[in-house]
Each structure stands twice: as structure tokens, then as C-alpha cells.
Amino acid sequence: MGYSLWNNRIVLDKEVIIDREDRGYQFGDGVYEVIKVYDGIVFTLNEHLERFYTSAEKIKLMIPFKKDKLLMLLRELVHKNNLGTGHIYLQITRGSGSRQHHFPHTIKPVLVANVKENPRPLANFENGVKATILEDIRWLRCDIKTLNLLGPVLAKQEAYEKGCYEAILHRNGVVTEGASSNVHGILDGVLYTHQVDNMILNGITRNVLLACAKEIGLPVKEQAFTLEQLTTMTEVIITSTTSEITPVIEIDGHVVGTGKPGEWTRKLQQQFNAKISVLVRS
Ligand code: PDD
Numbered sequence: 001m002g003y004s005l006w007n008n009r010i011v012l013d014k015e016v017i018i019d020r021e022d023r024g025y026q027f028g029d030g031v032y033e034v035i036k037v038y039d040g041i042v043f044t045l046n047e048h049l050e051r052f053y054t055s056a057e058k059i060k061l062m063i064p065f066k067k068d069k070l071l072m073l074l075r076e077l078v079h080k081n082n083l084g085t086g087h088i089y090l091q092i093t094r095g096s097g098s099r100q101h102h103f104p105h106t107i108k109p110v111l112v113a114n115v116k117e118n119p120r121p122l123a124n125f126e127n128g129v130k131a132t133i134l135e136d137i138r139w140l141r142c143d144i145k146t147l148n149l150l151g152p153v154l155a156k157q158e159a160y161e162k163g164c165y166e167a168i169l170h171r172n173g174v175v176t177e178g179a180s181s182n183v184h185g186i187l188d189g190v191l192y193t194h195q196v197d198n199m200i201l202n203g204i205t206r207n208v209l210l211a212c213a214k215e216i217g218l219p220v221k222e223q224a225f226t227l228e229q230l231t232t233m234t235e236v237i238i239t240s241t242t243s244e245i246t247p248v249i250e251i252d253g254h255v256v257g258t259g260k261p262g263e264w265t266r267k268l269q270q271q272f273n274a275k276i277s278v279l280v281r282s
Pocket of ligand 1: 034152177180181182202203205239240241242
């Protein structure tokens, strides 16, 4: 039996009770984070918590705990569950109240976090994955890590039905991001990635990737690219907390580069692995 964080208490999983009138359940009215854990050590926890508080603020939800307290509770949760490699799922909803669209006055947020053991998808890192291109039908505040995931869920299902790992989304021919990842392309020794704005989630792994690029001397242009430019990229990468740095080797039947993960991608993956090794050893 595992443990969950329920508001400010660590309790047995079965003790968590979610009200059927919780606005997370009825409206998707809340925000979340997925945070990776390697050998019991939480990766980029500060960065995730920073984004969690920012997302909450953007939807006018005040988290009733200090960041430091939440950080401590999440570390304790990992420890109590004896988690090795896996992830923390953390969400907060506006709380429960009789159904109405505007915020009920006396509402109190409900926070829940749980953990899951999950091995790193090493075969994907090694061999690469296939992707499909779909229209980005989500709303215009993709910078918020909202619980409203119907757009990505539908895109991911379509990708799955086509035998693809990810859907690469576009708006009017401009690549935004993946259904649950950021998308990057490499051409002539430059890494291109969508600029940080309301069209994408500012991925924590994206920022780690950019740090890795700097460390290995790969210039970065934070500049959106078109679908046409995507087909000319010699390497395409998706990044996310759980997918880390995953090479994309085929997009709707179009072979990317040589059809194998490229040299820059390999170097970026090595740099990323070095960061994890340092973390786990220290
Ligand atoms: N997805 N863009 C979108 C739309 C995402 O949902 C995610 C993460 C990312 C990458 O962000 P990060 O590197 O901070 O994980 C980009 C998470 C993992 C998920 O929903 O499972």
C-alpha cells in the first residue's frame, strides 16, 4: 500500500477522498506537474514547483502552502513510498462547491500528489520514435499547465491509432509543440525551438536541453519553425519529463535525416545523462 500527499498531510492512498463536486472533476479547474525521480532523487524539483505556483497564479488559484513546505512534503512522499526511478504526479484543483462556472466564495483548494515507479524508456532514447502531424486545436493559454487535457488526449489517441509515439502540433503551418512534449529541430549545426510564449508550455526539460546545447557548443535559436522547415531538419527531438530527450526518426512516413538518431542528439543525450549521474551520486 502506497502513500499520497493530501493537502498538507501524507496519508495512505486509500484515505484520499475526492468530492464528486470537485471543480477539477467537473471543469478541469486546476493545474498539475509531473516530476521525475531518479534513484530516489527528485530532478529539477525547484523548477517544477516554480511553474506549479505560476500556473496556479495565472488561473487565480492561491496555493495555501509555502513553496518550501511543499518541497519538503514531496521529498518525504518519495521517501515514504521508497520510490526508486519513477515520477511524482502533483495536482491542485480550486476545490469543491455546488456547480457554477464562476468561483464559489468560500472554496478551498484541494492538493493531491502520488508517486509511480516507472523505468526510463531507454529503447526510445536509443532507437527513436515515430510522430504524426496534427492541427493544434487547443486554447490560447498553453503556457498554463492546466488539468484541461482534452486537446492533447485526442491528439495522442490519433497518434496512437497511427502507431506513433507523439503528435507534433501546428497552428497555420507553424509548429508549436507536441501533445505532451516540446519539439525541437536541428539544421546546419543550429538547434531551433519555439520561443517561450502562450503557444507552448515552457518545458522544464526544454530548459535542461538548452543548457546541454550550450555546454556542448550547439547554438540555439528560440524561433518557431514551419512544417515545411520541419521536413528539412536533419534531426528532430521531443523533450518532456518522462520522455527526456527522445529522437524522432519518422514523421508521417517522412524519414528524418538518416532515419537514425543523429550525432547532435546523441551528444545532447550524453550531456543529459551526465547531469542525472551527478545528481544521483551526490
Ligand atoms: N507533459 N508541452 C506539453 C503540452 C506538455 O504536456 C509537456 C509535459 C511538455 C514538457 O514539459 P516538461 O519538460 O516540463 O515535462 C511540453 C507531461 C510530462 C505530462 O503531461 O505527462
